[in-house]
Amino acid sequence: MEIFFLGVGEACDTAHGNSSSLITTGNGLRILLDCGFSVPHQYFRIVEQPEQLDIIWISHFHGDHFLGLPLLFLRLWQLGRTRPLTIIGQKGIESKVKTVLDLAYPTFERKLSFSFDFHVLHAQSSISVAGLQWSAALTQHSQYNLGLLLEDGSSRLYYSGDGRAGRHARELIQGADFVIHESFSMVDTFPYHGSVTSTLQLAEELDVGRMALVHLDHELRRNELPAIEAMIQTVPHAFLPVAGNRITF
């Protein structure tokens, strides 16, 4: 698989954008992991072909993870997309997506030149979509958030969305080749967020390949970057990506 980091920040990070990645699987499928406020601009800076995107995964219904969808759809329509777009997320995904589209651009859904193909993934379960295995675990977050394990037959990628990893998320992380994990604070301070410290602990305790720390509080990143980098350097294979980084594993 290949990961292109479109953004690595939290909701209010003006420098690093909302956390989102564009994945290319071993069989050439293109998957967008979350689509927050700032993501469409980042996405269309690098992708101009409207048919290139196959699937969107939405981890939860916080704005920095899904409120970029109306603009993404608008631009795909402008560019002339006709192929159905697959969207996967938790229960309620279809009504949420259609509601925000209607709020942003009323009656626009009727004009859309492409249709949606929705799939619901429940916590602690797996589905097969487009020849890929999708497994989800509930994380500890203030909204119902699903951590995702994506398998394409040769590689295993885990993406946390938001929230601290509990027992079920740890089971998915165990053995993953690549982990993208939110790390909002320096140590576990907020009950519904992970931290740099606890994410690095996951990397040490579980058998993972590489670990990317994203979704850091923008003030923490600005004020404590040298200390954070020093902590990350002590853990082999852990790193702090920035937007524009492209990793193949």
Ligand SMILES: [Zn+2]
């Ligand atoms: Zn978030």
Ligand SMILES: [Zn+2]
């Ligand atoms: Zn959130």
